[in-house]
Amino acid sequence: MSLGLPLVSCSIDDAYSDEEYRDRIQKAKEELGDRVMILGHHYQRDSIVEHADATGDSFRLSRMAADSTAEHIVFCGVHFMAESADILTNDQQIVSMPTTRAGCSMADMANLPDVEECWHTLLDELDLSDPISRENPEELATENDNFLVPVTYMNSSAALKAFVGKHGGIVCTSTNAQGVLEWALGRAGGLGKVLFFPDQHLGRNTASKMGFELDDMAVWNPQTIPNIDEINRAKFVLWHGYCSVHQRFTVDQIDRLRDAFPNALVVVHPECDQKVVHAADADGSTDFIRRFCEEAPPGSIIGVGTEINLVQRLNSQYPDKEIHCLDDSVCPCSTMYMIHPRFLAEQLESIINGDRRNIITIDKQTSKDAIKALNRMLEV
Numbered sequence: 532m533s534l535g536l537p538l539v540s541c542s543i544d545d546a547y548s549d550e551e552y553r554d555r556i557q558k559a560k561e562e563l564g565d566r567v568m569i570l571g572h573h574y575q576r577d578s579i580v581e582h583a584d585a586t587g588d589s590f591r592l593s594r595m596a597a598d599s600t601a602e603h604i605v606f607c608g609v610h611f612m613a614e615s616a617d618i619l620t621n622d623q624q625i626v627s628m629p630t631t632r633a634g635c636s637m638a639d640m641a642n643l644p645d646v647e648e649c650w651h652t653l654l655d656e657l658d659l660s661d662p663i664s665r666e667n668p669e670e671l672a673t674e675n676d677n678f679l680v681p682v683t684y685m686n687s688s689a690a691l692k693a694f695v696g697k698h699g700g701i702v703c704t705s706t707n708a709q710g711v712l713e714w715a716l717g718r719a720g721g722l723g724k725v726l727f728f729p730d731q732h733l734g735r736n737t738a739s740k741m742g743f744e745l746d747d748m749a750v751w752n753p754q755t756i757p758n759i760d761e762i763n764r765a766k767f768v769l770w771h772g773y774c775s776v777h778q779r780f781t782v783d784q785i786d787r788l789r790d791a792f793p794n795a796l797v798v799v800h801p802e803c804d805q806k807v808v809h810a811a812d813a814d815g816s817t818d819f820i821r822r823f824c825e826e827a828p829p830g831s832i833i834g835v836g837t838e839i840n841l842v843q844r845l846n847s848q849y850p851d852k853e854i855h856c857l858d859d860s861v862c863p864c865s866t867m868y869m870i871h872p873r874f875l876a877e878q879l880e881s882i883i884n885g886d887r888r889n890i891i892t893i894d895k896q897t898s899k900d901a902i903k904a905l906n907r908m909l910e911v
């Protein structure tokens with residue numbers, strides 16, 4: 532097991548050095564002052580995070596943007612995060628990204644037409660009801676009710692959050708997934724089901740913590756013919772999506788770490804495979820992982836199953852502990868990594884010049900429906 536933590540290097544090929552980008556960003560930030568707020572997701576590289584006014588997970592950052600008075604919100608993260616920020620901020624605030632090419636491969640695995648097709652197939656084939664057919668979608672269902680309640684992970688497009696909002700469903704984060712799924716089951720009724728997208732692993736790990744067996748869960752893959760009998764037996768229908776970063780972690784990696792360091796602690800994200808989550812000492816959101824490392828006793832050796840930029844930062848922040856990424860091959864989230872200091876410098880300079888570029892705008896109706904689903908989450 533390698534003890535060294537290789538640095539993730541910056542690979543963009545251009546005329547400026549890292550130092551020159553730093554200077555350009557700092558100068559632009561000074562000029563913009565309170566007019567701009569830069570948000571940096573935990574998985575961003577250090578040369579972005581050093582300029583962020585706030586760091587955190589996607590929902591926390593979006594709420595901070597909504598609480599701020601900054602005219603411009605520059606979101607250093609992936610596309611769905613900037614969409615959420617635009618939904619939550621007021622009409623005067625302008626949300627942009629250093630590059631709009633930074634998407635999330637997991638979020639892209641569930642698009643609205645595919646989800647709608649799944650939705651109608653389940654309603655028709657399984658004799659389920661749309662929660663909007665109820666007078667009050669907020670009230671608990673009975674043992675004889677058969678509603679199909681949609682739940683989307685925060686890592687999904689605004690269009691899917693709006694779909695869920697319109698159909699009496701709810702959004703979840705990796706922190707509150709269990710409370711949200713309990714809410715959804717309560718609205719589905721004894722004969723109903725929960726449709727969860729896009730991350731099958733978060734859905735499976737959460738349902739499993741609630742005491743459900745694998746037979747209670749079926750996977751929906753829009754590329755294959757659905758097994759309606761299997762789906763009919765299940766309580767949860769899980770979209771087949773997954774995170775390309777978290778699916779890299781394996782039980783073998785955990786075993787190798789524990790062979791090398793028998794007292795090592797292991798913490799992973801619930802987007803990892805269920806076997807990995809079961810083999811770890813703990814699992815939770817990026818904020819949970821951060822706190823786990825912070826609270827571990829001095830001298831701890833900790834193996835972490837999440838994105839490398841966060842793991843490397845934790846290792847630097849807590850020099851009295853050894854914090855390792857479980858995956859030796861050190862692969863950052865490739866789309867998060869598209870946010871390069873050059874693009875941040877250019878985005879800030881374009882705001883100074885009055886250019887409207889890389890702006891993320893969600894239309895009013897989509898925002899209104901998505902907010903219904905987000906508000907339900909906040910009430911859980």
Ligand code: SF4
Binds near residue numbers: 775866
């Ligand atoms: S780490 Fe995974 S879920 Fe997060 S942005 Fe990257 S691909 Fe998406």
